Amino acid sequence: MRTTNDAKLQATHADLASDQAAIQLTDVRVDYGATTAVHGLTLSVPFGEIYGLIGPNGAGKTSSFKVLATLLEPTYGNVHVCGIDVAEEPEAARCCFGYMPDLAPVPTDLKCGEFLEMFVAAYGVPRDLQKQRVADCLEKVRLTEKRHTFCKSLSRGMMQRLVLAKCLLHQPKVLLLDEPASGLDPASRVALRDTLRDLARDGVAVLISSHILSELSELCTQIGILNHGRLLDSGPPDQVAKRLGARTHRILEIQLHAPCPDTFEFLSGLSHTQSIKAEGPELTLDYLGDEADQVALLRTLIERGYAIRSFSERGITIEDVILNLEEAS
């Protein structure tokens, strides 16, 4: 019977949610000729979780996503989505997930509504539900008013949202989103965050990647740091942050009113200073002290009569984190 399709999908999802990981990668390796893109990656994402995979460009994120999306065969290792071995049953696995690639492409010759209508039919959603499903998905990504607009006239961020809507059409239990927030404006990022949280509440497992740490730390329930194809650390964001914090030196940026060699000498002599770089009146410190130490340092500088225009701690970039982790390991 045609109308059983959605109900069956829902039922299967509910069954799956109860007893197995949504995404399970075990010792996955991906080689491109002599280059190893992913090296022994093992991770598990339960249903209802949002897992953030963080790493710089070339870390192996996209390769990992392609393996999960059945678009790339791993050199070895086991990959399961919703309990299905993607290497052995790729067609069955494809029903379970929605995949949004990096730089999500859209056809230039279709309108947004037509693009979604094609895929809602391709995914076998019953005809009587198709229109409503498309409308719902467009609403979720706040593109309802763009239904009759050509895809090519959308902004980069809107295209990303449209592809996200396409991923949601068949109500997948797993979402694979490769750098979904790149190109999004702040409002769209907030909307994306809200959408993903709602989906996770409904039991959907989300694997999301980014090279911006702060972008994922607020959203994800778990994060993993990937570099050179290896998973360097993983766990809940606060715990990972704690571990990172313990091993992390901070970057302090001090801007003086005018260049002052005396300041350089003074700061170099401090015990918490790992290294120091001066460019005119701007000083950049690799600083091992905590926040209290920073307060004390600022007070000392003022007391010594240095003219300080600004004193700030730079946010930790993914490059800083990875450098720190590599140093620590």
Added chain:
Amino acid sequence: MSASPTTRSVTQPPAWQIWRNPIFIRYCRSRLRPVSFAAWASIILVFTGFVFFMSFLAPQKWGSASVEEAAGFAFVTIIVVQCGLLMFKGSFNMATGITREGVEGILDYQRLSPMSPLSKALGYLFGLPVQEWALFALTLPFLAYILYTGDIPLFKIAKVYAVMLPAVMLYHMTGFLAGMVVKQRFLAGFLSQILMVLLYFILPQLSNIGYVFFEYLTIRPVLFDELAGILPNWELQEPVRFYQYHVPVWLFSIGMQLSLFGIFLIIVLRKWRNENAHLLGKHAAVGIFAGGLAVFLGTILPLIPDGKIFPPFMRDNFTSAEPDIADAVVKVRDMIEPQTLAMPGVFGLFVLISICLMVSFITPARDTRMKELRRMRKLGWKKIPSGADAATSLPHTLALCLLGSVAWMVFLYSLFQCAWFQGMAMDFQSMGWLLCPLALFIPAILFQQLLEQGGFKAVFIPTLYGWVVPLLIAIIILSIADGLVLRRLGYYLMAVSGPALPFYAFTAHMDGTVGLYTFFMRGAFTISMILYLCILPLVVQKWIQYHRMLKDQTHHD
């Protein structure tokens, strides 16, 4: 354990309900938008109207053509317009459209959707050229008027279209394949046009030396056949002789085109399932090769008895002018002798090239083999199934060589039994039946071994310096040499080349031909065989080591 999602039912229309196919609907929307379509429609209407006027109305008004003749002529011109529209424009759009989808990444979305591979392939096949089909429909009223006023029998037209439509689909499929293989949009379109010219104009020329089945990949034979009684100077085509049967031209054309379409469809479906899959499965490749040889022999063997296998200038000498074939034999024997020596060699070379082509389709790359070895271990298999892409292609290469040898020997036997050889001062040695196949087996196995161990890079250098360069040097030597020693060197050097071996194998076992020439060929063939039989065990030994090394390497992963 919960229910596997593989058991879920996804509501998809059957593949044959093309009008419900989401990909087809998508292209109906994008390629039939009123503004763009109206522009094309006006161009086609104006052009077809002009063609209609010039070919149908003008000859009646200012020429001496009857309505029937004018209708026949106009029908041909409109068919040409339709073919240009569907075959050239349609195939170009097919190739560029698929490439664009691939480059933009949209093809990956389609790969991930749960539609069956057949539905996806048919969706693209009918969807991408939908604008051309619609424009084709616009030319039909002109056609209907011509048929009505010219009183052309409908069944004749139906036969032409019964051949033309599969031909169009075949060419669209060619564009589809070009689009899947080539990554640059216009290069893909260009390739599709080259393939069209190859299939439509170049390959049919091979019918002049007996390879007649290529001619039936076009609509020309059926068009000539069906309009023979309508247009002056258009001759009725003979039915196609296929073994002892006489098959109507239209039926044979449809059969040929659908067979090739089927092979292309298999390739497309395999590529849809797995982008890295071989073009053909191993068993399928052997089956297709056997089928191809059967068709080939079926069409070439009936041409031997009356000499139609030889180029047309010979044919005209003895079939039309002198119906008594025995007289004709005597008359043209001297002219035919060099061709009888070349013909089996050409056939052998054709078979050898076909084998190498098939081997290149089915031979696994190193990475494919390693992945499957790891998978084998993971799944607890004892060995890789023989039909899998990753399995060695050696057994299938041997099967291809065996089939090719049988076909070659059947052709040779038929040639020697025909009237053209009776009484000629040459004979084929019985050892030839055993040794000729070596000229297929040895180069094919060598090719397979090198390809499997090192890929196309490993084949390129030995092929260039082992086969092509000696052949070219030998040709230069033979064309300039006066002395016997140099000529002998030329013959010996040419025998090193794999593609030359079928010519040598055949000629070396002929008795009583140009004495010294046969003597050279026999010596060269013997030395070449000794050389190859020394090299082959070494290559095979390396192949065994290569497979051991792969096993060990994957075992340690």
